[in-house]
Amino acid sequence: MTDRIRNAALRDRIMSAEQAAAMIRDGMVVGMSGFTRAGEAMAVPLALAERAKTDPLKITLMTGASLGHDLDKILVEAHVTARRIPFQSDPGLRRAINAGEVMFIDQHLSETVEQLRTRQIPAVDIAVIEAVAITEEGGIIPTTSVGNSASFAILAPKVIVEINLRQPLVLEGLHDVFIPTYRPNRMPIPVVSCESRIGLPYIPIPPEKIAGIVITEKADSASTILPPDAETKAIADHLIDFFKSEVSAGRLDNRLSPLQAGIGTIANAVMHGLIDSPFHDLKMYSEVLQDSTFDLMDAGKMTFASGSSITLSAQKSAEVMARFGDYKSKLVLRPQEISNHPEVVRRLGIIAINTALEFDIYGNVNSTHVMGTQMMNGIGGSGDFARNAYLSIFVTKSIAKGGAISSVVPMVSHVDHTEHDVDILVTEAGLADLRGLAPRERAKVIIANCAHPDWRASLTDYYDRACSFGGHTPHILEESLSWHTRLRKTGRM
Amino acid sequence: MTDRIRNAALRDRIMSAEQAAAMIRDGMVVGMSGFTRAGEAMAVPLALAERAKTDPLKITLMTGASLGHDLDKILVEAHVTARRIPFQSDPGLRRAINAGEVMFIDQHLSETVEQLRTRQIPAVDIAVIEAVAITEEGGIIPTTSVGNSASFAILAPKVIVEINLRQPLVLEGLHDVFIPTYRPNRMPIPVVSCESRIGLPYIPIPPEKIAGIVITEKADSASTILPPDAETKAIADHLIDFFKSEVSAGRLDNRLSPLQAGIGTIANAVMHGLIDSPFHDLKMYSEVLQDSTFDLMDAGKMTFASGSSITLSAQKSAEVMARFGDYKSKLVLRPQEISNHPEVVRRLGIIAINTALEFDIYGNVNSTHVMGTQMMNGIGGSGDFARNAYLSIFVTKSIAKGGAISSVVPMVSHVDHTEHDVDILVTEAGLADLRGLAPRERAKVIIANCAHPDWRASLTDYYDRACSFGGHTPHILEESLSWHTRLRKTGRM
Numbered sequence: 001m002t003d004r005i006r007n008a009a010l011r012d013r014i015m016s017a018e019q020a021a022a023m024i025r026d027g028m029v030v031g032m033s034g035f036t037r038a039g040e041a042m043a044v045p046l047a048l049a050e051r052a053k054t055d056p057l058k059i060t061l062m063t064g065a066s067l068g069h070d071l072d073k074i075l076v077e078a079h080v081t082a083r084r085i086p087f088q089s090d091p092g093l094r095r096a097i098n099a100g101e102v103m104f105i106d107q108h109l110s111e112t113v114e115q116l117r118t119r120q121i122p123a124v125d126i127a128v129i130e131a132v133a134i135t136e137e138g139g140i141i142p143t144t145s146v147g148n149s150a151s152f153a154i155l156a157p158k159v160i161v162e163i164n165l166r167q168p169l170v171l172e173g174l175h176d177v178f179i180p181t182y183r184p185n186r187m188p189i190p191v192v193s194c195e196s197r198i199g200l201p202y203i204p205i206p207p208e209k210i211a212g213i214v215i216t217e218k219a220d221s222a223s224t225i226l227p228p229d230a231e232t233k234a235i236a237d238h239l240i241d242f243f244k245s246e247v248s249a250g251r252l253d254n255r256l257s258p259l260q261a262g263i264g265t266i267a268n269a270v271m272h273g274l275i276d277s278p279f280h281d282l283k284m285y286s287e288v289l290q291d292s293t294f295d296l297m298d299a300g301k302m303t304f305a306s307g308s309s310i311t312l313s314a315q316k317s318a319e320v321m322a323r324f325g326d327y328k329s330k331l332v333l334r335p336q337e338i339s340n341h342p343e344v345v346r347r348l349g350i351i352a353i354n355t356a357l358e359f360d361i362y363g364n365v366n367s368t369h370v371m372g373t374q375m376m377n378g379i380g381g382s383g384d385f386a387r388n389a390y391l392s393i394f395v396t397k398s399i400a401k402g403g404a405i406s407s408v409v410p411m412v413s414h415v416d417h418t419e420h421d422v423d424i425l426v427t428e429a430g431l432a433d434l435r436g437l438a439p440r441e442r443a444k445v446i447i448a449n450c451a452h453p454d455w456r457a458s459l460t461d462y463y464d465r466a467c468s469f470g471g472h473t474p475h476i477l478e479e480s481l482s483w484h485t486r487l488r489k490t491g492r493m
Numbered sequence: 494m495t496d497r498i499r500n501a502a503l504r505d506r507i508m509s510a511e512q513a514a515a516m517i518r519d520g521m522v523v524g525m526s527g528f529t530r531a532g533e534a535m536a537v538p539l540a541l542a543e544r545a546k547t548d549p550l551k552i553t554l555m556t557g558a559s560l561g562h563d564l565d566k567i568l569v570e571a572h573v574t575a576r577r578i579p580f581q582s583d584p585g586l587r588r589a590i591n592a593g594e595v596m597f598i599d600q601h602l603s604e605t606v607e608q609l610r611t612r613q614i615p616a617v618d619i620a621v622i623e624a625v626a627i628t629e630e631g632g633i634i635p636t637t638s639v640g641n642s643a644s645f646a647i648l649a650p651k652v653i654v655e656i657n658l659r660q661p662l663v664l665e666g667l668h669d670v671f672i673p674t675y676r677p678n679r680m681p682i683p684v685v686s687c688e689s690r691i692g693l694p695y696i697p698i699p700p701e702k703i704a705g706i707v708i709t710e711k712a713d714s715a716s717t718i719l720p721p722d723a724e725t726k727a728i729a730d731h732l733i734d735f736f737k738s739e740v741s742a743g744r745l746d747n748r749l750s751p752l753q754a755g756i757g758t759i760a761n762a763v764m765h766g767l768i769d770s771p772f773h774d775l776k777m778y779s780e781v782l783q784d785s786t787f788d789l790m791d792a793g794k795m796t797f798a799s800g801s802s803i804t805l806s807a808q809k810s811a812e813v814m815a816r817f818g819d820y821k822s823k824l825v826l827r828p829q830e831i832s833n834h835p836e837v838v839r840r841l842g843i844i845a846i847n848t849a850l851e852f853d854i855y856g857n858v859n860s861t862h863v864m865g866t867q868m869m870n871g872i873g874g875s876g877d878f879a880r881n882a883y884l885s886i887f888v889t890k891s892i893a894k895g896g897a898i899s900s901v902v903p904m905v906s907h908v909d910h911t912e913h914d915v916d917i918l919v920t921e922a923g924l925a926d927l928r929g930l931a932p933r934e935r936a937k938v939i940i941a942n943c944a945h946p947d948w949r950a951s952l953t954d955y956y957d958r959a960c961s962f963g964g965h966t967p968h969i970l971e972e973s974l975s976w977h978t979r980l981r982k983t984g985r986m
Contacts, residue, residue: 083931097965103931104965108913118842118883119744120916121929183750183842183883188681251612257676342881343836349611349676364908372973373964379913387880388835390611390676413970415857415908420601420872423613436614438576438596471866472590472597477906477974477981480865485970 004133004163005213013213017043020160020212024048024126026057031124031152034071035064035309035336036089036263036288037221039145041128041162043214045071049078058082060122064147064308064336065109065287065380066090068221076102085121086112087378098374106368109287109381110340113151117182127152128160129203130216132171138207139200142175143167144220145309146333150177150203158211165217170324173201175333191344194258194283194306197332222314223290228269231397234428235266236273239353239393242424242431243279254278258285260345260385261292262354263311266395268292270353275299285348287339287381289331291316297330306332308339340384352389354382356396358407359425359450361443361463362473363434365394365417371484372413379416386421398427398452404492406455408446410462411480425450439473455493497626497656498706506706510536513653513705517541517619519550524617524645527564528557528802528829529582529756529781530714532638534621534655536707538564542571551575553615557640557801557829558602558780558873559583561714569595578614579605580871591867599861602780602874603833606644610675620649622696623657623709625664631700632693635668636660637713638802639826643670643696651704658710663817666694669825684837687751687776687799690825715807716783721762724890727921728759729766732846732886735917735924736772747771751778753838753878754785755847756804759888761785763846768792778841780832780874782824784809790823799825801832833877845882847875849889851900852918852943854936854956855966856927858887858910864977865906872909879914891920891945897985899948901939903955904973918943932966948986 005011021044024030034040040063051057061081066072066089073092075081084093086107097104105121115121129149132141142149143164153159178199180186190198228236246252256279261267271292274282284293284305291313296302310333312320320327338344345352356365357376367382368375386392394417396407407427419439425432430449434442447459466474483493498504514537517523527533533556544550554574559565559582566585568574577586579600590597598614608614622642625634635642636657646652671692673679683691721729739745749772754760764785767775777786777798784806789795803826805813813820831837838845849858850869860875861868879885887910889900900920912932918925923942927935940952959967976986 085929098963100933100960100963100967103934105929105931106913106965111913115928119742120884183840184686186840186842187685188683188836188840190681192680193677249612342839343681346607346835347676347679347681349679369964369966371964372970373959373962373966373968375965379911383880383911383913387876391613413968414966415911418872418876418908418911420599420604420876435608436578436598438598440593441596466866467593469866470591470593471862471864472599472868473862473866473907474593475866475906477865477978481970481974488970 003169006136007134007138007207010134010207010210010213013210014215015212017047017214018051020044020214021047021051023158023160023211024059028125029060029062029122031062031127031148031156033064033129033142033145033147033149034067035145035147036066036311037068037223038309038311039130039143039220040067040071041130042069042071042218043162043216044128044160045075049074049080052078052080060085062112062124062148064145064149087380089377094375104375106378108379108383109336110342110384113148113337116151116155124152124156126158126160127156128162129153130162130164132167132169133163134161135202138210139202139204141172141202143171146175146177146335147308148336150179150335153203153205154179157209159205159209160212160214161210162214162216165215166219168321168324170328174328174331175201177203177335178338189338189341189343191338192347194285194304222317223311225268225290226265228272231428232266232269233273235395235426236270238426238431239270240273240277255281257349257351257390258283260284260286260350260352262382263288263290264355266355267353270395271296275301285350287336294320294327297327304330306334306339308334308336340381342384342388345385345388349390350385351391351393352385353393353395354386356394358409358412359394360409360412361446361459362439363419363422363425363442363446364412364415365422366412366414367416369414371488383417386417391423392421393424393426394422395426398429398450403454405487406452406493408451408455408459409483410459411475413481413484496662499629500627500631500700503627503700503703503706506703507708508705510540510707511544513537513707514540514544516651516653516704517552521618522553522555522615524555524620524641524649526557526622526635526638526640526642527560528638528640529559529804530561530716531802531804532623532636532713533560533564534623535562535564535711536655536709537621537653538568542567542573545571545573553578555605555617555641555645557638557642580873582870587868597868599871601872601876602829603835603877606641606830609644609648617645617649619651619653620645621653621655622646623655625660625662626656627654628695631703632695632697634665634695636664639668639670639828640801641829643672643828646696646698647672650702652698652702653705653707654703655707655709658708659712661814661817663821667821667824667826668694669827670696671828671831682831682834682836684831685840687778687797715810716804718761718783719758721765724921725759725762726766728888728919729763731919731924732763733766733770748774750842750844750883751776753777753779753843753845755875756781756783757848759848760846763888764789768794778843780829787813787820790820797823799827799832801827801829833874835877835881838878838881842883843878844884844886845878846886846888847879849887851902851905852887853902853905854939854952855932856912856915856918856935856939857905857908858915859905859907860909862907864981876910879910884916885914886917886919887915888919891922891943896947898980899945899986901944901948901952902976903952904968906974906977
């Protein structure tokens, strides 16, 4: 334990997960580590769910983003989760949110700790943070994510640390913990490149705040992304052709600009597509570093990646962790406030690639609500990046459910990203470059380039008839959501 | 002319507006000064409209924001305006936009020059900039707005300067022209307070780019805001009560935080309300400085205001200009890229007060599209501020057209600001504090506090029935826009 808990006095605070969980009381706000299935506290929430069977309690659970190990499912089934902030991706929790049983506050991922710091949302009573080790001074060295862990630990009066022995000590030095100063004396955030290191390699808290230490030994959950398929390959190809044309036009060079890719199969596939491209010396300034990041590094295509978490498939994780020392100088993990900060995203000029559930003929994007009502995961960081990016790109397959659903619709049933924040749309059918276009021009390009051929005529018919009513953004409000209502009634849009 | 055109060689370039307008050719992109009826070039566009009667031409017209002196109307009636970027508020142009005759690219006001600089939209061929004077070195001293003028002049190969003799030389020193460095070597924008001066008091361009100088003598158009009424007074009172409660909670002190107020009657009335409040030493970091800014200064309530333009009523303008020297040390005008920059707005922790056309029971805001289709003015800077503000507030009257229209609807017919970007909603009926609430909780507070009593039951009925369908954001898609369609059919929602 000397290398894992370097402050000797703290070793007395080792306790069981049950003992630690006992510090969490009914009604508390609990801030837990974890971002996209990486680096979450595991033992304490499991013990809490177990305890709730005989000693019911409700908490507000805040994290960085989604959790692995079915934690959200287990906690919601134990009726522990009353409120959940700011992101999730668990089917069990999703069901409870959509049933109105859990209040879900879906936020831009850069904003949660800003609201905590200014006490605009209830304060964190206790933080539970997974760590590789605790330094002499009480500094917490995170594992595979930083997320909101640093602010949770700094703001909470009490901190429980889970030391995960499966997470190797070589992770030390990977993290760069920087917390903005308080207003009105806030200074610029000094990140000026993907590589900038501006903070500490640990979360600085006074050791006396560490109320308990739990020893665990469990790997991160593997990512759930699917391998590329013909459609995701086509999307990647369209995007690579577009990047080539931007290079030809002199707007980019072959190093492109720092890349951000949303989590998930399609964005990961697009990044994969860059392996066989003329682009080189690529860099990322993103939230989640997925398999594709390391594949691009292995292929000699990517020189540096900044993120807030590392989320890998089981196989890739084994490979990466086996020789993590080789990657470490090319990586940094930051608090999600910094990885997603509007200031830094705008400064660096990021190419942001995020996934849409559906988009409409004017370029408004729905990334969260199935049929306008049912929450899928949450907006996550997509808004942080799309709004401030140099190029804001959304990708999706043009159809779903064997063609019964068109991802291109007359009007999206829910808006997460307005047309102002969407530059490029890509489906396997093609790419629409919307820069400098008015809504009526956008509609023509989107229908022609992105809609599935089976749906183009219907979309054109809607658009033409809408134009007869006039308007900057022509619509027939009686019909604009009829594709969705028809789907519910007939099983087809 | 020696004090107005200090570079002697440039005095040879004085010409008539007709001669200057002759430099503008069919198909050109013209970047003109002007932001919310302040500081626009006047003589050259009028000469251009006149010329078009016999020599038809089409241009893309970019400005800072809206123009005064009916310029947009005159240009569109002369069929000169083919494309318009990034904002307007003229009834004649609005008609042409909604008829699909003019392509309007409605943008976040901080983003236009970013897209120009990176050549993602067509380059400015010629800039036409109103000035107080030209320095020895060719520096252009703007008048009552900076807007996008600096980047237009810097990026265009040719610049026409309109020296407006009605604008007093005392304006010199008011402006702070800072242009971000090019990526990938972009540094932080060093504004750390409302008062920060980080640039030059003029637009630096090589004198040889000045292709023509036109002498004019005409005051800015007066602002069109209406005086406060009972409803706007009630809105102001609700907001002041809210600020008081924030002070009691220790989240603000009586100096509040830097204020931004959107243009228009309601936001101006809210700012006016601060005169009779316990708050003091107020500051603004806003786009447009309206009558209320100077009234607050006159009342000893406001110590500093940063903006991109000064737009006043005729009476207030006469008063302010008569003793501008007294105000000058308390004012700075910046490029709209800086006044609205996400980086600075987030850093300073702004209280942003903007006007909604309508909002829905979940807190999504429509600020632009009447009936989801007809453009009113444009999103302007509201998105720049709302997304990044410390507190994002939207205000509107709860009803319109004598009660036939509820401003609170089941689903907005167009989304400009998503629920993620809206903290506080205020109507004369009351205030809804949405911070930390999930959509179902937001609905209850919005209906109870903000809806007009005549519409509360219908909204509650919709919400209750929508909940029976379930969902994180319950809706009945068959009905969600029925209030709008009923209005069109029956004249009442």
